[in-house]
Amino acid sequence: MASKIPTYDVQAVSINILISGTPGVGKSTHAAELASRIGLKYININDTAKEGDMYDGWDSELESKILNEDMILEEIGLLIKKGGCVVDYHSCDLFPKSWFKLVFVLRTDNTVLYDRLKERGYNEVKMKNNIECEIFQELLEEAREHFGIDSVIELFSNYVDDIEKNLEIMIATIKGLK
């Protein structure tokens, strides 16, 4: 059966796109699929850090490694210069403003997010911090402040059906910007 998924001229997407949002909202799910559908290079910052051991220490409260941001920026800077990247990271103000013309911030209702993070085995502190981050829409505000309100699009990622709808909006927006 022929695929219903539209294909696009992959050469044409030269801008870089950031997908941000609290851990668990669906950044990786959306970013990987977006990249494969329109031929973007998918860059997951946490994976990049892991592969290159780009850390500055250990946060014992959050039970997570602290990223060496300079190393990360140097590592992906060349790819960003070439264009056509979709970057997946929860925060955004470490990136130079000029890198991204378009930022999607995914949002998830607290109860749904709670279940997703619990399934990941997050400890109580990490859980509380992330749920509060989502309640106070900290990452949406950070993105709007850093990149400007016109560059930031908020999308909801609660249900499986949202993924397809969001991807359609993302692709239409990218095509509109080219």
Ligand SMILES: Nc1ncnc2c1ncn2[C@@H]1O[C@H](COP(=O)(O)OP(=O)(O)O)[C@@H](O)[C@H]1O
């Ligand atoms: N819109 C959605 N509806 C249902 N489940 C989702 C949705 N988005 C993500 N998920 C699921 O939630 C979990 C976290 O998604 P993930 O993409 O890893 O989030 P993030 O990259 O933001 O941490 C995964 O198990 C994923 O399958």
